[in-house]
Amino acid sequence: MSADIKRQVIEKIKSSSMFTIQLDESTDVASISQLMVFAQRDNVHRETIQEEFLFCSSLTETTPAADVMNLVCYFFSKEHLNWGKLIGVCSDGAPALLGRHAGFAQLVKEKNPLVVEGFHQCFAYLVDIFGSINAMNTNMHGRERNVLNVTNSINAFKYKLKLWVERLATGNVKVSFPVLNSLVDKEAPSASLLTDIKHHSNSLIAKFERYFPKLDSRTEQLMILTRDPFRRNVHEISEQFQEKFLELTNNSALKDDFKELSI
Incomplete structure:
Protein backbone atom coordinates (compact mmCIF):
# COMPACT_ATOMS: atom_id res chain seq x y z
CA MET A 1 0.00 0.00 0.00
CA GLY A 118 -17.57 -10.22 16.82
CA PHE A 119 -19.41 -6.94 16.25
CA HIS A 120 -18.86 -7.06 12.49
CA GLN A 121 -21.09 -10.13 12.28
CA CYS A 122 -23.84 -8.46 14.33
CA PHE A 123 -23.68 -5.44 12.04
CA ALA A 124 -23.67 -7.64 8.94
CA TYR A 125 -26.89 -9.25 10.15
CA LEU A 126 -28.47 -5.83 10.66
CA VAL A 127 -27.41 -4.81 7.14
CA ASP A 128 -29.15 -7.94 5.82
CA ILE A 129 -32.35 -7.57 7.83
CA PHE A 130 -32.76 -3.85 7.17
CA GLY A 131 -32.02 -4.47 3.50
CA SER A 132 -34.88 -6.99 3.38
CA ILE A 133 -37.24 -4.64 5.22
CA ASN A 134 -36.31 -1.77 2.91
CA ALA A 135 -36.92 -3.96 -0.14
CA MET A 136 -40.37 -4.89 1.17
CA ASN A 137 -41.11 -1.25 1.94
CA THR A 138 -40.07 -0.16 -1.56
CA ASN A 139 -42.25 -2.87 -3.07
CA MET A 140 -45.26 -1.40 -1.24
CA HIS A 141 -45.00 1.99 -2.96
CA GLY A 142 -46.01 3.10 -6.43
CA ARG A 143 -49.01 3.94 -8.56
CA GLU A 144 -50.04 0.32 -9.09
CA ARG A 145 -49.94 -0.54 -5.38
CA ASN A 146 -53.23 -1.43 -3.67
CA VAL A 147 -54.40 -3.20 -0.54
CA LEU A 148 -54.19 -6.57 -2.30
CA ASN A 149 -50.56 -6.57 -3.39
CA VAL A 150 -49.46 -4.69 -0.25
CA THR A 151 -51.05 -7.44 1.84
CA ASN A 152 -49.26 -10.01 -0.30
CA SER A 153 -45.89 -8.31 0.33
CA ILE A 154 -46.43 -8.22 4.09
CA ASN A 155 -47.55 -11.85 4.26
CA ALA A 156 -44.61 -12.96 2.13
CA PHE A 157 -42.18 -11.18 4.45
CA LYS A 158 -43.73 -12.78 7.53
CA TYR A 159 -43.30 -16.23 5.97
CA LYS A 160 -39.71 -15.38 5.00
CA LEU A 161 -38.93 -14.51 8.62
CA LYS A 162 -40.29 -17.88 9.75
CA LEU A 163 -38.21 -19.65 7.09
CA TRP A 164 -35.07 -17.82 8.23
CA VAL A 165 -35.67 -18.91 11.84
CA GLU A 166 -35.96 -22.54 10.65
CA ARG A 167 -32.67 -22.25 8.77
CA LEU A 168 -30.94 -20.74 11.80
CA ALA A 169 -31.62 -23.96 13.73
CA THR A 170 -28.93 -25.61 11.57
CA GLY A 171 -26.65 -22.56 11.48
CA ASN A 172 -27.58 -21.87 7.86
CA VAL A 173 -27.14 -18.17 6.99
CA LYS A 174 -26.04 -18.65 3.38
CA VAL A 175 -29.21 -17.60 1.54
CA SER A 176 -31.10 -15.63 4.16
CA PHE A 177 -28.27 -13.29 5.18
CA PRO A 178 -25.82 -12.77 2.29
CA VAL A 179 -23.76 -10.00 3.93
CA LEU A 180 -23.35 -12.04 7.11
CA ASN A 181 -22.54 -15.10 5.00
CA SER A 182 -19.75 -13.18 3.26
CA LEU A 183 -17.94 -13.15 6.62
CA VAL A 184 -18.58 -16.78 7.52
CA ASP A 185 -15.53 -18.07 5.64
CA LYS A 186 -13.37 -15.97 7.94
CA GLU A 187 -15.19 -16.72 11.17
CA ALA A 188 -18.28 -18.89 11.56
CA PRO A 189 -21.19 -17.33 13.47
CA SER A 190 -21.03 -18.22 17.15
CA ALA A 191 -23.86 -20.12 18.82
CA SER A 192 -24.66 -17.03 20.88
CA LEU A 193 -24.90 -14.86 17.76
CA LEU A 194 -27.22 -17.37 16.06
CA THR A 195 -29.37 -17.39 19.21
CA ASP A 196 -29.50 -13.58 19.23
CA ILE A 197 -30.48 -13.50 15.55
CA LYS A 198 -33.17 -16.11 16.18
CA HIS A 199 -34.60 -14.10 19.09
CA HIS A 200 -34.55 -10.91 17.04
CA SER A 201 -36.23 -12.63 14.08
CA ASN A 202 -38.93 -14.07 16.36
CA SER A 203 -39.42 -10.60 17.82
CA LEU A 204 -39.92 -9.20 14.31
CA ILE A 205 -42.43 -11.95 13.55
CA ALA A 206 -44.40 -11.08 16.70
CA LYS A 207 -44.39 -7.38 15.82
CA PHE A 208 -45.55 -8.01 12.25
CA GLU A 209 -48.30 -10.33 13.52
CA ARG A 210 -49.45 -7.63 15.93
CA TYR A 211 -49.40 -4.77 13.42
CA PHE A 212 -50.68 -6.85 10.50
CA PRO A 213 -52.91 -9.59 11.97
CA LYS A 214 -54.45 -12.34 9.90
CA LEU A 215 -57.51 -11.16 7.99
CA ASP A 216 -60.92 -12.25 9.19
CA SER A 217 -62.81 -14.64 6.89
CA ARG A 218 -65.19 -11.98 5.52
CA THR A 219 -62.38 -9.60 4.55
CA GLU A 220 -60.39 -12.43 3.03
CA GLN A 221 -63.43 -13.48 1.00
CA LEU A 222 -63.88 -9.92 -0.28
CA MET A 223 -60.23 -9.74 -1.30
CA ILE A 224 -60.51 -13.03 -3.18
CA LEU A 225 -63.59 -11.71 -4.93
CA THR A 226 -61.81 -8.47 -5.82
CA ARG A 227 -58.78 -10.23 -7.31
CA ASP A 228 -60.88 -12.05 -9.90
CA PRO A 229 -64.68 -11.93 -9.53
CA PHE A 230 -65.18 -13.72 -12.86
CA ARG A 231 -63.69 -16.95 -11.51
CA ARG A 232 -65.77 -17.06 -8.34
CA ASN A 233 -68.84 -19.17 -7.69
CA VAL A 234 -72.11 -17.42 -6.81
CA HIS A 235 -72.45 -19.59 -3.70
CA GLU A 236 -69.24 -18.08 -2.32
CA ILE A 237 -71.06 -14.74 -2.16
CA SER A 238 -73.39 -13.55 0.59
CA GLU A 239 -77.05 -13.93 -0.37
CA GLN A 240 -77.71 -10.18 -0.34
CA PHE A 241 -75.09 -9.69 -3.10
CA GLN A 242 -75.64 -12.82 -5.19
CA GLU A 243 -77.98 -11.28 -7.77
CA LYS A 244 -75.74 -8.22 -8.24
CA PHE A 245 -72.83 -10.59 -8.53
CA LEU A 246 -74.50 -12.51 -11.35
CA GLU A 247 -75.22 -9.25 -13.17
CA LEU A 248 -71.55 -8.27 -12.89
CA THR A 249 -70.07 -11.61 -13.95
CA ASN A 250 -72.34 -11.80 -16.99
CA ASN A 251 -71.47 -8.31 -18.21
CA SER A 252 -69.15 -8.99 -21.16
CA ALA A 253 -67.96 -5.35 -21.35
CA LEU A 254 -66.85 -5.40 -17.72
CA LYS A 255 -65.21 -8.75 -18.26
CA ASP A 256 -63.14 -7.33 -21.14
CA ASP A 257 -62.24 -4.26 -19.08
CA PHE A 258 -61.11 -6.46 -16.19
CA LYS A 259 -58.61 -8.21 -18.47
CA GLU A 260 -57.14 -4.93 -19.72
CA LEU A 261 -57.22 -2.60 -16.70
CA SER A 262 -55.48 -2.73 -13.37
CA ILE A 263 -57.53 -3.46 -10.25
Missing part, protein backbone atom coordinates in the same frame (compact mmCIF):
# COMPACT_ATOMS: atom_id res chain seq x y z
CA SER A 2 1.44 3.37 -1.02
CA ALA A 3 1.91 6.12 1.58
CA ASP A 4 -0.78 8.28 -0.07
CA ILE A 5 -3.37 5.50 -0.12
CA LYS A 6 -2.55 4.53 3.46
CA ARG A 7 -2.98 8.16 4.55
CA GLN A 8 -6.37 8.30 2.80
CA VAL A 9 -7.46 5.12 4.60
CA ILE A 10 -6.35 6.50 7.98
CA GLU A 11 -8.16 9.79 7.38
CA LYS A 12 -11.38 7.98 6.42
CA ILE A 13 -11.22 5.91 9.59
CA LYS A 14 -10.48 8.96 11.74
CA SER A 15 -13.44 10.83 10.24
CA SER A 16 -15.81 7.88 10.74
CA SER A 17 -18.12 7.92 13.74
CA MET A 18 -17.22 4.27 14.45
CA PHE A 19 -15.10 1.41 13.17
CA THR A 20 -14.12 -2.16 14.00
CA ILE A 21 -10.83 -4.03 13.64
CA GLN A 22 -10.09 -7.51 12.35
CA LEU A 23 -6.84 -9.27 13.33
CA ASP A 24 -5.52 -12.09 11.17
CA GLU A 25 -2.40 -14.18 11.71
CA SER A 26 -0.59 -15.42 8.60
CA THR A 27 2.84 -16.73 7.60
CA ASP A 28 5.17 -15.16 5.06
CA VAL A 29 7.51 -16.93 2.61
CA ALA A 30 10.20 -17.14 5.31
CA SER A 31 7.73 -18.94 7.62
CA ILE A 32 7.60 -15.96 9.98
CA SER A 33 4.25 -15.26 11.60
CA GLN A 34 2.68 -11.99 10.54
CA LEU A 35 -0.03 -10.04 12.29
CA MET A 36 -2.30 -8.26 9.81
CA VAL A 37 -4.79 -5.69 11.07
CA PHE A 38 -7.74 -4.47 9.04
CA ALA A 39 -10.32 -1.78 9.82
CA GLN A 40 -13.96 -2.14 8.85
CA ARG A 41 -16.17 0.87 8.35
CA ASP A 42 -19.83 -0.12 8.24
CA ASN A 43 -22.32 1.55 5.92
CA VAL A 44 -25.99 0.59 6.48
CA HIS A 45 -27.29 2.77 3.65
CA ARG A 46 -25.00 1.15 1.10
CA GLU A 47 -25.49 -2.24 2.72
CA THR A 48 -21.74 -2.89 2.68
CA ILE A 49 -18.92 -3.47 5.09
CA GLN A 50 -15.81 -1.67 3.83
CA GLU A 51 -12.61 -3.38 4.92
CA GLU A 52 -9.29 -1.58 4.65
CA PHE A 53 -5.77 -2.71 5.47
CA LEU A 54 -4.09 -0.91 8.38
CA PHE A 55 -0.72 -2.52 9.05
CA CYS A 56 1.30 -5.73 9.15
CA SER A 57 3.92 -6.68 11.74
CA SER A 58 6.06 -9.74 12.42
CA LEU A 59 5.28 -11.92 15.43
CA THR A 60 7.34 -14.32 17.48
CA GLU A 61 6.22 -17.93 17.54
CA THR A 62 4.76 -17.56 21.03
CA THR A 63 3.54 -13.97 20.89
CA PRO A 64 1.25 -13.34 23.89
CA ALA A 65 -1.85 -11.16 23.65
CA ALA A 66 -0.06 -8.35 25.52
CA ASP A 67 2.57 -8.09 22.77
CA VAL A 68 -0.14 -8.00 20.11
CA MET A 69 -1.87 -5.28 22.10
CA ASN A 70 1.37 -3.27 22.26
CA LEU A 71 1.68 -3.39 18.46
CA VAL A 72 -1.88 -2.17 18.00
CA CYS A 73 -1.51 0.50 20.70
CA TYR A 74 1.63 1.79 19.03
CA PHE A 75 -0.17 2.07 15.69
CA PHE A 76 -3.21 3.79 17.27
CA SER A 77 -0.92 6.25 19.06
CA LYS A 78 1.20 6.98 15.98
CA GLU A 79 -1.86 7.58 13.77
CA HIS A 80 -3.91 9.31 16.49
CA LEU A 81 -6.81 6.85 16.21
CA ASN A 82 -9.49 7.20 18.87
CA TRP A 83 -10.13 4.10 20.98
CA GLY A 84 -13.54 5.57 21.82
CA LYS A 85 -14.66 5.14 18.21
CA LEU A 86 -13.68 1.46 18.19
CA ILE A 87 -16.87 -0.50 18.77
CA GLY A 88 -15.93 -4.03 17.69
CA VAL A 89 -12.99 -6.42 17.49
CA CYS A 90 -12.63 -9.90 16.05
CA SER A 91 -9.82 -12.28 15.18
CA ASP A 92 -9.07 -15.35 13.11
CA GLY A 93 -8.93 -17.49 16.23
CA ALA A 94 -5.19 -17.41 17.00
CA PRO A 95 -4.59 -18.68 20.58
CA ALA A 96 -3.00 -15.43 21.74
CA LEU A 97 -6.11 -13.55 20.71
CA LEU A 98 -8.81 -15.79 22.11
CA GLY A 99 -8.44 -15.80 25.90
CA ARG A 100 -11.56 -14.50 27.58
CA HIS A 101 -9.70 -13.10 30.58
CA ALA A 102 -6.19 -12.37 29.29
CA GLY A 103 -6.74 -12.37 25.51
CA PHE A 104 -6.46 -9.43 23.15
CA ALA A 105 -10.20 -8.70 23.19
CA GLN A 106 -10.14 -8.33 26.97
CA LEU A 107 -7.18 -5.95 26.77
CA VAL A 108 -9.05 -3.87 24.20
CA LYS A 109 -12.03 -3.66 26.56
CA GLU A 110 -9.73 -2.08 29.11
CA LYS A 111 -9.26 0.72 26.57
CA ASN A 112 -12.95 0.87 25.69
CA PRO A 113 -15.38 -1.19 27.82
CA LEU A 114 -18.12 -0.79 25.19
CA VAL A 115 -16.25 -2.77 22.53
CA VAL A 116 -18.17 -5.83 21.33
CA GLU A 117 -16.42 -9.01 20.23
Whole structure:
Protein backbone atom coordinates (compact mmCIF):
# COMPACT_ATOMS: atom_id res chain seq x y z
CA MET A 1 0.00 0.00 0.00
CA SER A 2 1.44 3.37 -1.02
CA ALA A 3 1.91 6.12 1.58
CA ASP A 4 -0.78 8.28 -0.07
CA ILE A 5 -3.37 5.50 -0.12
CA LYS A 6 -2.55 4.53 3.46
CA ARG A 7 -2.98 8.16 4.55
CA GLN A 8 -6.37 8.30 2.80
CA VAL A 9 -7.46 5.12 4.60
CA ILE A 10 -6.35 6.50 7.98
CA GLU A 11 -8.16 9.79 7.38
CA LYS A 12 -11.38 7.98 6.42
CA ILE A 13 -11.22 5.91 9.59
CA LYS A 14 -10.48 8.96 11.74
CA SER A 15 -13.44 10.83 10.24
CA SER A 16 -15.81 7.88 10.74
CA SER A 17 -18.12 7.92 13.74
CA MET A 18 -17.22 4.27 14.45
CA PHE A 19 -15.10 1.41 13.17
CA THR A 20 -14.12 -2.16 14.00
CA ILE A 21 -10.83 -4.03 13.64
CA GLN A 22 -10.09 -7.51 12.35
CA LEU A 23 -6.84 -9.27 13.33
CA ASP A 24 -5.52 -12.09 11.17
CA GLU A 25 -2.40 -14.18 11.71
CA SER A 26 -0.59 -15.42 8.60
CA THR A 27 2.84 -16.73 7.60
CA ASP A 28 5.17 -15.16 5.06
CA VAL A 29 7.51 -16.93 2.61
CA ALA A 30 10.20 -17.14 5.31
CA SER A 31 7.73 -18.94 7.62
CA ILE A 32 7.60 -15.96 9.98
CA SER A 33 4.25 -15.26 11.60
CA GLN A 34 2.68 -11.99 10.54
CA LEU A 35 -0.03 -10.04 12.29
CA MET A 36 -2.30 -8.26 9.81
CA VAL A 37 -4.79 -5.69 11.07
CA PHE A 38 -7.74 -4.47 9.04
CA ALA A 39 -10.32 -1.78 9.82
CA GLN A 40 -13.96 -2.14 8.85
CA ARG A 41 -16.17 0.87 8.35
CA ASP A 42 -19.83 -0.12 8.24
CA ASN A 43 -22.32 1.55 5.92
CA VAL A 44 -25.99 0.59 6.48
CA HIS A 45 -27.29 2.77 3.65
CA ARG A 46 -25.00 1.15 1.10
CA GLU A 47 -25.49 -2.24 2.72
CA THR A 48 -21.74 -2.89 2.68
CA ILE A 49 -18.92 -3.47 5.09
CA GLN A 50 -15.81 -1.67 3.83
CA GLU A 51 -12.61 -3.38 4.92
CA GLU A 52 -9.29 -1.58 4.65
CA PHE A 53 -5.77 -2.71 5.47
CA LEU A 54 -4.09 -0.91 8.38
CA PHE A 55 -0.72 -2.52 9.05
CA CYS A 56 1.30 -5.73 9.15
CA SER A 57 3.92 -6.68 11.74
CA SER A 58 6.06 -9.74 12.42
CA LEU A 59 5.28 -11.92 15.43
CA THR A 60 7.34 -14.32 17.48
CA GLU A 61 6.22 -17.93 17.54
CA THR A 62 4.76 -17.56 21.03
CA THR A 63 3.54 -13.97 20.89
CA PRO A 64 1.25 -13.34 23.89
CA ALA A 65 -1.85 -11.16 23.65
CA ALA A 66 -0.06 -8.35 25.52
CA ASP A 67 2.57 -8.09 22.77
CA VAL A 68 -0.14 -8.00 20.11
CA MET A 69 -1.87 -5.28 22.10
CA ASN A 70 1.37 -3.27 22.26
CA LEU A 71 1.68 -3.39 18.46
CA VAL A 72 -1.88 -2.17 18.00
CA CYS A 73 -1.51 0.50 20.70
CA TYR A 74 1.63 1.79 19.03
CA PHE A 75 -0.17 2.07 15.69
CA PHE A 76 -3.21 3.79 17.27
CA SER A 77 -0.92 6.25 19.06
CA LYS A 78 1.20 6.98 15.98
CA GLU A 79 -1.86 7.58 13.77
CA HIS A 80 -3.91 9.31 16.49
CA LEU A 81 -6.81 6.85 16.21
CA ASN A 82 -9.49 7.20 18.87
CA TRP A 83 -10.13 4.10 20.98
CA GLY A 84 -13.54 5.57 21.82
CA LYS A 85 -14.66 5.14 18.21
CA LEU A 86 -13.68 1.46 18.19
CA ILE A 87 -16.87 -0.50 18.77
CA GLY A 88 -15.93 -4.03 17.69
CA VAL A 89 -12.99 -6.42 17.49
CA CYS A 90 -12.63 -9.90 16.05
CA SER A 91 -9.82 -12.28 15.18
CA ASP A 92 -9.07 -15.35 13.11
CA GLY A 93 -8.93 -17.49 16.23
CA ALA A 94 -5.19 -17.41 17.00
CA PRO A 95 -4.59 -18.68 20.58
CA ALA A 96 -3.00 -15.43 21.74
CA LEU A 97 -6.11 -13.55 20.71
CA LEU A 98 -8.81 -15.79 22.11
CA GLY A 99 -8.44 -15.80 25.90
CA ARG A 100 -11.56 -14.50 27.58
CA HIS A 101 -9.70 -13.10 30.58
CA ALA A 102 -6.19 -12.37 29.29
CA GLY A 103 -6.74 -12.37 25.51
CA PHE A 104 -6.46 -9.43 23.15
CA ALA A 105 -10.20 -8.70 23.19
CA GLN A 106 -10.14 -8.33 26.97
CA LEU A 107 -7.18 -5.95 26.77
CA VAL A 108 -9.05 -3.87 24.20
CA LYS A 109 -12.03 -3.66 26.56
CA GLU A 110 -9.73 -2.08 29.11
CA LYS A 111 -9.26 0.72 26.57
CA ASN A 112 -12.95 0.87 25.69
CA PRO A 113 -15.38 -1.19 27.82
CA LEU A 114 -18.12 -0.79 25.19
CA VAL A 115 -16.25 -2.77 22.53
CA VAL A 116 -18.17 -5.83 21.33
CA GLU A 117 -16.42 -9.01 20.23
CA GLY A 118 -17.57 -10.22 16.82
CA PHE A 119 -19.41 -6.94 16.25
CA HIS A 120 -18.86 -7.06 12.49
CA GLN A 121 -21.09 -10.13 12.28
CA CYS A 122 -23.84 -8.46 14.33
CA PHE A 123 -23.68 -5.44 12.04
CA ALA A 124 -23.67 -7.64 8.94
CA TYR A 125 -26.89 -9.25 10.15
CA LEU A 126 -28.47 -5.83 10.66
CA VAL A 127 -27.41 -4.81 7.14
CA ASP A 128 -29.15 -7.94 5.82
CA ILE A 129 -32.35 -7.57 7.83
CA PHE A 130 -32.76 -3.85 7.17
CA GLY A 131 -32.02 -4.47 3.50
CA SER A 132 -34.88 -6.99 3.38
CA ILE A 133 -37.24 -4.64 5.22
CA ASN A 134 -36.31 -1.77 2.91
CA ALA A 135 -36.92 -3.96 -0.14
CA MET A 136 -40.37 -4.89 1.17
CA ASN A 137 -41.11 -1.25 1.94
CA THR A 138 -40.07 -0.16 -1.56
CA ASN A 139 -42.25 -2.87 -3.07
CA MET A 140 -45.26 -1.40 -1.24
CA HIS A 141 -45.00 1.99 -2.96
CA GLY A 142 -46.01 3.10 -6.43
CA ARG A 143 -49.01 3.94 -8.56
CA GLU A 144 -50.04 0.32 -9.09
CA ARG A 145 -49.94 -0.54 -5.38
CA ASN A 146 -53.23 -1.43 -3.67
CA VAL A 147 -54.40 -3.20 -0.54
CA LEU A 148 -54.19 -6.57 -2.30
CA ASN A 149 -50.56 -6.57 -3.39
CA VAL A 150 -49.46 -4.69 -0.25
CA THR A 151 -51.05 -7.44 1.84
CA ASN A 152 -49.26 -10.01 -0.30
CA SER A 153 -45.89 -8.31 0.33
CA ILE A 154 -46.43 -8.22 4.09
CA ASN A 155 -47.55 -11.85 4.26
CA ALA A 156 -44.61 -12.96 2.13
CA PHE A 157 -42.18 -11.18 4.45
CA LYS A 158 -43.73 -12.78 7.53
CA TYR A 159 -43.30 -16.23 5.97
CA LYS A 160 -39.71 -15.38 5.00
CA LEU A 161 -38.93 -14.51 8.62
CA LYS A 162 -40.29 -17.88 9.75
CA LEU A 163 -38.21 -19.65 7.09
CA TRP A 164 -35.07 -17.82 8.23
CA VAL A 165 -35.67 -18.91 11.84
CA GLU A 166 -35.96 -22.54 10.65
CA ARG A 167 -32.67 -22.25 8.77
CA LEU A 168 -30.94 -20.74 11.80
CA ALA A 169 -31.62 -23.96 13.73
CA THR A 170 -28.93 -25.61 11.57
CA GLY A 171 -26.65 -22.56 11.48
CA ASN A 172 -27.58 -21.87 7.86
CA VAL A 173 -27.14 -18.17 6.99
CA LYS A 174 -26.04 -18.65 3.38
CA VAL A 175 -29.21 -17.60 1.54
CA SER A 176 -31.10 -15.63 4.16
CA PHE A 177 -28.27 -13.29 5.18
CA PRO A 178 -25.82 -12.77 2.29
CA VAL A 179 -23.76 -10.00 3.93
CA LEU A 180 -23.35 -12.04 7.11
CA ASN A 181 -22.54 -15.10 5.00
CA SER A 182 -19.75 -13.18 3.26
CA LEU A 183 -17.94 -13.15 6.62
CA VAL A 184 -18.58 -16.78 7.52
CA ASP A 185 -15.53 -18.07 5.64
CA LYS A 186 -13.37 -15.97 7.94
CA GLU A 187 -15.19 -16.72 11.17
CA ALA A 188 -18.28 -18.89 11.56
CA PRO A 189 -21.19 -17.33 13.47
CA SER A 190 -21.03 -18.22 17.15
CA ALA A 191 -23.86 -20.12 18.82
CA SER A 192 -24.66 -17.03 20.88
CA LEU A 193 -24.90 -14.86 17.76
CA LEU A 194 -27.22 -17.37 16.06
CA THR A 195 -29.37 -17.39 19.21
CA ASP A 196 -29.50 -13.58 19.23
CA ILE A 197 -30.48 -13.50 15.55
CA LYS A 198 -33.17 -16.11 16.18
CA HIS A 199 -34.60 -14.10 19.09
CA HIS A 200 -34.55 -10.91 17.04
CA SER A 201 -36.23 -12.63 14.08
CA ASN A 202 -38.93 -14.07 16.36
CA SER A 203 -39.42 -10.60 17.82
CA LEU A 204 -39.92 -9.20 14.31
CA ILE A 205 -42.43 -11.95 13.55
CA ALA A 206 -44.40 -11.08 16.70
CA LYS A 207 -44.39 -7.38 15.82
CA PHE A 208 -45.55 -8.01 12.25
CA GLU A 209 -48.30 -10.33 13.52
CA ARG A 210 -49.45 -7.63 15.93
CA TYR A 211 -49.40 -4.77 13.42
CA PHE A 212 -50.68 -6.85 10.50
CA PRO A 213 -52.91 -9.59 11.97
CA LYS A 214 -54.45 -12.34 9.90
CA LEU A 215 -57.51 -11.16 7.99
CA ASP A 216 -60.92 -12.25 9.19
CA SER A 217 -62.81 -14.64 6.89
CA ARG A 218 -65.19 -11.98 5.52
CA THR A 219 -62.38 -9.60 4.55
CA GLU A 220 -60.39 -12.43 3.03
CA GLN A 221 -63.43 -13.48 1.00
CA LEU A 222 -63.88 -9.92 -0.28
CA MET A 223 -60.23 -9.74 -1.30
CA ILE A 224 -60.51 -13.03 -3.18
CA LEU A 225 -63.59 -11.71 -4.93
CA THR A 226 -61.81 -8.47 -5.82
CA ARG A 227 -58.78 -10.23 -7.31
CA ASP A 228 -60.88 -12.05 -9.90
CA PRO A 229 -64.68 -11.93 -9.53
CA PHE A 230 -65.18 -13.72 -12.86
CA ARG A 231 -63.69 -16.95 -11.51
CA ARG A 232 -65.77 -17.06 -8.34
CA ASN A 233 -68.84 -19.17 -7.69
CA VAL A 234 -72.11 -17.42 -6.81
CA HIS A 235 -72.45 -19.59 -3.70
CA GLU A 236 -69.24 -18.08 -2.32
CA ILE A 237 -71.06 -14.74 -2.16
CA SER A 238 -73.39 -13.55 0.59
CA GLU A 239 -77.05 -13.93 -0.37
CA GLN A 240 -77.71 -10.18 -0.34
CA PHE A 241 -75.09 -9.69 -3.10
CA GLN A 242 -75.64 -12.82 -5.19
CA GLU A 243 -77.98 -11.28 -7.77
CA LYS A 244 -75.74 -8.22 -8.24
CA PHE A 245 -72.83 -10.59 -8.53
CA LEU A 246 -74.50 -12.51 -11.35
CA GLU A 247 -75.22 -9.25 -13.17
CA LEU A 248 -71.55 -8.27 -12.89
CA THR A 249 -70.07 -11.61 -13.95
CA ASN A 250 -72.34 -11.80 -16.99
CA ASN A 251 -71.47 -8.31 -18.21
CA SER A 252 -69.15 -8.99 -21.16
CA ALA A 253 -67.96 -5.35 -21.35
CA LEU A 254 -66.85 -5.40 -17.72
CA LYS A 255 -65.21 -8.75 -18.26
CA ASP A 256 -63.14 -7.33 -21.14
CA ASP A 257 -62.24 -4.26 -19.08
CA PHE A 258 -61.11 -6.46 -16.19
CA LYS A 259 -58.61 -8.21 -18.47
CA GLU A 260 -57.14 -4.93 -19.72
CA LEU A 261 -57.22 -2.60 -16.70
CA SER A 262 -55.48 -2.73 -13.37
CA ILE A 263 -57.53 -3.46 -10.25
